[in-house]
Structure formats: structure tokens, C-alpha cells
Amino acid sequence: MNILDDLSKINGIDPKGMLEVEEKFYGQLMDAKKIAENTGLGGLVSRKFSGVAILGMGGSGFSGDIIKELVRDEIKVPVEVVKGYNLPACVTEDWLVVPVSYSGNTEETISAASEAILRNCSMMILCSGGKLEALAREKGLVMIKIPSGLQPRGAIGYIFFPVYLALGIMGLVRIPADEIEEALALVKEKAALYNRNTESSRNPAKKIALAAQGLIPIVYGTEGILSAVAYRLKCEFNENSKTPGWCNTFPELNHNETVGWENLKNITRNFIIIAFRDPGETIRMKTRMDVTLKQVKENVSAILEIPVEGKSRLARTLFALYLGDIASVYLALLYGTDPTPVYKIESLKAELAKID
Numbered sequence: 001m002n003i004l005d006d007l008s009k010i011n012g013i014d015p016k017g018m019l020e021v022e023e024k025f026y027g028q029l030m031d032a033k034k035i036a037e038n039t040g041l042g043g044l045v046s047r048k049f050s051g052v053a054i055l056g057m058g059g060s061g062f063s064g065d066i067i068k069e070l071v072r073d074e075i076k077v078p079v080e081v082v083k084g085y086n087l088p089a090c091v092t093e094d095w096l097v098v099p100v101s102y103s104g105n106t107e108e109t110i111s112a113a114s115e116a117i118l119r120n121c122s123m124m125i126l127c128s129g130g131k132l133e134a135l136a137r138e139k140g141l142v143m144i145k146i147p148s149g150l151q152p153r154g155a156i157g158y159i160f161f162p163v164y165l166a167l168g169i170m171g172l173v174r175i176p177a178d179e180i181e182e183a184l185a186l187v188k189e190k191a192a193l194y195n196r197n198t199e200s201s202r203n204p205a206k207k208i209a210l211a212a213q214g215l216i217p218i219v220y221g222t223e224g225i226l227s228a229v230a231y232r233l234k235c236e237f238n239e240n241s242k243t244p245g246w247c248n249t250f251p252e253l254n255h256n257e258t259v260g261w262e263n264l265k266n267i268t269r270n271f272i273i274i275a276f277r278d279p280g281e282t283i284r285m286k287t288r289m290d291v292t293l294k295q296v297k298e299n300v301s302a303i304l305e306i307p308v309e310g311k312s313r314l315a316r317t318l319f320a321l322y323l324g325d326i327a328s329v330y331l332a333l334l335y336g337t338d339p340t341p342v343y344k345i346e347s348l349k350a351e352l353a354k355i356d
Contacts, residue, residue, distance in 0.1 A: 002206075004196075004203075005206075009333075010196055010333055016340040017340075018154060018332075018339040018340045019333070021151075022326040023194070025325070028155070029184060030184065032161040032162050032165075036162040036169065039142070039143075039145075039162070039166065042142055043122075050095055053081075053088075053098065054080070054081050055098065055099040055112045057083055057106050058106075059152030059154075059239075060159055061083045061100070064079075064082070065081055065228040066317060067160065070314060071172075074174060075167075085108045085112060086112060087112050087119070093121055095121050096172075099116070099132060100125075100159060101127050101132050102148075104127035104133050109132070117139065123139075124142040124143070124166065126143070126162060126163055128148035144163065144166065153235070153240070153325075180314065182310065182315045183310065183312060184318075186309065187322055190322060190323070205326045208274065208331075209333075210334070211272060217237050217243070217271075218245065218248070218272065219245065219246075219273075220274070220276065221276045223250065223251065232324065233324035233325075241332045241339070242337050242339075243335075250288050258295065261300075265298075271301060275305050275306065276320055277306060306320070
């Protein structure tokens with residue numbers, strides 16, 4: 001029996017329940033939606049801002065990546081994603097700054113948030129507690145409080161969805177109710193298909209893991225939301241599957257990486273390309289992808305093309321995000337690896353703590 005269809009072995013490898021967390025993604029989104037609707041946004045509603053800066057690292061920082069791509073065609077002000085200690089000079093008092101840290105204790109985010117306070121920026125904090133919650137209460141800042149107890153990457157519904165919806169409530173972007181309904185319905189439908197009880201022969205997430213087993217994953221997306229999703233899946237392979245990997249984006253990769261598939265075939269034949277395909281690809285983008293994948297076919301072990309489902313941008317985002325996240329957990333299980341711990345990150349944090 002395939003280990004992914006052996007429920008007793010899954011429980012033994014995944015004692016902290018990362019797979020269960022992923023299986024409950026739909027419920028997390030529904031809960032997050034209620035949190036956004038019940039958070040008092042005060043004077044932020046209908047305010048005019050010169051820009052929006054979303055601060056965050058790792059799983060929390062991805063919220064900024066995906067929100068920036070979701071709103072790019074509608075929002076009238078620039079959106080900066082800050083993954084580090086310092087704010088760019090363009091972020092001034094007429095900007096909205098959104099520090100996002102699941103734990104509330106991410107040192108880089110706290111540093112950048114402290115700069116925002118010194119610049120008198122308007123702020124909306126998302127966290128589950130920690131130093132950022134204390135800061136929000138001390139300064140009387142708007143705070144979206146989310147549940148604690150998860151790994152940040154496993155809490156992406158709580159981390160990203162409330163901020164995105166809050167921007168809609170504020171009037172910075174328009175988020176049609178029918179698009180939210182479509183996206184949630186699609187996730188609910190796929191949750192039944194991706195869960196552990198659906199055997200590998202019918203489970204797309206398990207099929208991705210089985211295809212990637214023993215290979216280094218290279219994830220390709222197209223400019224926009226699938227670029228962000230490709231980066232997310234690369235990171236999920238890193239953290240959940242404990243495997244190296246990288247990602248890139250069309251059309252940019254056609255100006256550099258395409259040429260790199262020339263030498264070292266003895267090494268690159270240990271790679272698999274996972275390419276997200278958008279149903280709305282233009283003829284030029286489709287041609288770029290078709291030709292490129294054909295060019296590199298002989299250099300890699302396999303190419304796996306994933307047709308993205310969903311009518312709205314939000315639905316397509318959640319579809320691809322969910323499929324990739326849960327597939328990365330299945331890959332960890334194939335390796336007999338507990339997907340939850342991130343020992344190297346914790347070791348680094350311990351060394352940094354000694355500086356303090």
C-alpha cells in the first residue's frame with residue numbers, strides 16, 4: 001500500500017497534525033472571514049492613503065505577496081511588501097502600515113513597525129498575541145487578533161484573508177461578495193478531494209507529491225498571482241517537505257533562466273518542473289510556456305503542468321495555494337519526515353537571542 005493511503009503510518013509520521021491543519025483550510029478561511037467582519041477598523045474606514053505597506057516575514061510575509069497581486073489591477077496607490085527590519089523612505093505618515101506576524105514576536109516586523117510609529121503612520125496590526133499585541137494596545141492601534149497555536153505557514157488563512165477583506169471594508173479595493181463565495185465554495189469542494197481519505201489514484205495533491213518524490217522541485221508561475229503562489233509552494237517544499245527547491249516567473253525567466261538549461265544535465269535530471277497554468281493565459285504567454293517547457297524537457301526528470309481552476313482571481317489563488325500547501329505535506333510524509341518542526345529556524349533564533 002502507498003504510504004499516503006496508509007492512515008496509521010500518516011499519524012505516526014505527523015504527530016503534531018500538520019496534515020489535519022491543511023485539511024481544515026476551508027474552516028480556517030470561514031473563521032478568518034468572521035474575524036475580519038467583526039474587527040473594529042475605526043477611523044481607517046474610507047480614509048485616503050498614499051500607499052499601503054504590508055510588513056512580515058516567512059509565512060506571515062507571504063500575506064503581503066499575495067495581497068499585492070490580488071489588488072494590483074484595482075488599488076490606486078502603491079503597495080509595498082517589506083520583508084526586513086527597515087521601512088523604505090517612501091513610507092510616510094499618509095501611508096497605511098500593516099504589520100503581520102502570526103506570533104506577534106517577529107523581530108524584523110517589530111523593528112519596521114516601530115519605525116512606522118515614529119513616522120506617525122496609520123496602522124493595522126495582525127497577530128495572535130506577543131509584542132505586537134502589546135504594542136497595539138499601548139498605542140491604541142487597530143488590531144486583527146487571530147487564534148494562536150499553529151505554525152505560521154499553517155495559518156495562512158488566518159494571516160492573509162482578514163487583511164485582504166479588511167482592505168475591502170476600508171474601501172481601498174472592491175471585493176465582490178460573489179467572488180468570495182466562489183472562492184470559498186471551490187476550497188470546500190477541493191478539501192473533500194485532497195484529504196487523506198481520498199486514495200492516491202484520485203487525489204491531485206497526493207499525485208503531485210508522488211511525482212516530486214526524490215526530485216528537486218522547480219516551481220514556475222506567471223506574472224501576477226501565480227508568481228506569488230509559485231514562491232509560496234517553493235517555501236512550503238522547504239519548510240514542510242524539508243527539501244531544497246526554487247521558483248521563477250514567466251515572462252522574466254525567459255530573459256535569463258531559460259538559457260541556464262544547457263549544461264549539467266547529469267544534475268538537472270534530478271529536477272522536476274511544476275508549472276501552474278492559468279486558464280486565462282494570453283496567446284503570447286501560452287506560447288512562452290509551451291515553447292520553454294518543450295525546450296527544457298530533456299534536461300529534467302519530469303514536467304508537471306497544473307491547470308488552475310476558478311473564475312475569479314481570488315478563487316484561482318486559493319485553489320493553487322491550497323493544492324500546493326497540502327501536496328508539500330504529503331511529500332514530507334513520503335520522506336518519512338515530520339512536516340511541523342523547523343529546527344534550523346529555531347536554532348538561528350536561539351543564536352540571535354544571545355545577542356540581546
